[in-house]
Amino acid sequence: MAVAGTGQSNENWSGRAAFILAAVGSAVGLGNLVRFPYVAGDSGGGAFIFVYLATILFIGVPVLIAEFMIGRRGGGSAIAAVSRLARTEGRTRAWVIFPILGILASFLIVSYYSVLAGWILHFIQVFAVDIGGRFVAEGPVALTAPAFEGQSDEEIGGILPKLLSQPGRMIVLHALFMAATVFILSRGVKSGIEAAANVMMPIFFVLLLGLTTFSLVTGEAMQALTFLFTPDFSQLTGSTLLRAVGQAFFSLSLGAAMMLTYGTYLSRETDIKSSSQIVATADTAVALIAGLALFPIVFASPVLSADVMGDNDPGLGLLFVTVPRAFHLMPFGSLFGLAFFVMALFAALTSAIALLETSVSWADGDYDVPPAQKARRRVIGAICLGGLAFLIGIGHALSQVPQTVAATFFNDWSPLDAIPLFQGMNFLDAIDALATTVLQPFVGMITALFAGWAISTSAAKEELRFDNDSTFALWQTLVRWVAPIAVGLVLLYGAIIVPLLD
Ligand code: PHE
16 A cells, blocks of 8 residues: 555564653653652542543543554654644645644753752752761661761751752753763764663663652552552542543653654554553553652651642642652662662653653654664754753743842743633743643544544554454544543543633
8 A cells, every 4th residue: 555654764663662662751751750649649549530531442542552552554754644644535725734733842840850850969969968978987887877867857958959950050950960861862862762762761770669669668568559559439529530531641642743753663563552552561560660769768758758648739849849858868778768869860861851752752854754864863963952951941941030139020920821721830830830730631532533433444453453442443433532532521621611610
C-alpha cells in the first residue's frame, strides 16, 4: 500500500529494547516520584489506585497505542505524520492542530520542568557536600551517618526557601540542566536519546529498588502500606476521576505529541501493542514502588507524617522539604538521600529529553530532508528551542522568589487571571495547569478521535496486527468512544464547571 513508511532519512531506534527503554524513560519522571504517591494516598488509597489502573487500562493504553501507530504510519515528525496521514486518508488537514497543540504542551512543560530539575541539582550538591565533608574528616564511617547530622530540622527545611531566594543560582542550575538536555538531543535519536536512556534508566531502576528496600526495612512500612493501599471508597468522587485521568495523561506522557514523536522512529517490525503494554506497566509499577520508597521514611517521624497528612497538597514540598528532613532522621541518611536525588535527576532528565524532542523533531524537518542537512538542522533546532525554553524558564524561576526577598515582576503576576481555572495562579502554576489540565487531555481526546475515525480500519489493522478481530474491535471502540467521551467529560467538568463554581 502506498502509505508513508518510516525510514527514508529518519533515524530509527536500534531495536525494540532501545525504543521501550526510551519510552519508559520519558514516562517515568517527577510525575511518578512525587505526584502519584501523594495523590494516591490522599485520594482514597486503594480506591484511587483501582480507578487509576482502570484509567490506564481503558484510556491510557489505547491512546498510547494510537500515538505510536499514528507516529509510525505517518513518519517524519508529529506534525508531518498527522498531516501526511490526513492527506492519504482523504481527511481535512485541520487535524494537524492536535500535534501542534501537543508540541506546545511539551514545550511549555519543559520550560518549568527544567527549573525544578535545577532544584534537584541543588539538593544533589548539598547532599554531596554534606557526605563528602564528613568522609574527608571521618573516612568510610561517614556513610552510615544521617544526612546533615548536627543541623536542626529548621535548617534542613530551610534549604529550599533559601534556594528560592537566590534567583541567580536557580537560573544557573536551570541553564545547566537545559544545556545537558540540548546536548543529548543534538546528538540525534540513536547516539543521543537512546544512549542517554540506556545509561540512565538501568541506574534509575537499581537506585529505585535499593532505596525502596532501605525504606521498607528502616522506615514505617506498615503505615505506608496502609496510607497507600487501604481503599477508602467514600473518597471516590467526580474529582477522583479527574485526578486519575490527569495523572494518567501526565504520567504516561500522553497528549503532548511525545509518544507520537517517538513512534515516528519505530521500525515496522516492532510490535506496538506489546510495547505499549510494557511501557504502561513499567510506568505504573514505578509510581507504585515510588510510594514505597517515599512514605516509610516520612512516616518514621510522627512530626513529618503529621505535616504531610495535614497539608492538602504538599506537592513539591514533599520532595524538597519533607524528604531531606526525613533522611536527616535515618541512619545512612546522607548516602541514601544522595542516591534519592540522583535517581530523581535521571528520571527528570530522560523526561526532559522527550519533552524537548517533540519540537526539535519538527525543527529537523520531514523524512525527505537529506541526512547531513537533517543532522545540522537538529543541532540548530535543539539550541534555539532549548534556548527559548530556557528564557521562559527564567520567568518560572523568578515567579518562585518570595516577594519579601525581591520584587521580580514574575512573583507578582498571575498571567491568566481572567480565566477561572487559572485564577490567582503564578506564572509557573498557570503554565503547568494550562499544559497538563487543558492541553494534554484535549490533545489526547483528539488523538483518540483521529486514530479511531480518521484512519481507516484497514490501515489501523495493518499497523497494529492484533491477533484477532475482537481485540482490534475492542481497541477501536475504546479510541472511538470511550476515551474521547470520558476525557471530554473530565475536561468539561475539571476545566470549566468546577473552576466556575469555585
Ligand atoms: N511523564 C513525565 C512524568 O511523569 C512527564 C511528561 C509529560 C513527559 C509529557 C513527557 C511528556 O514526569
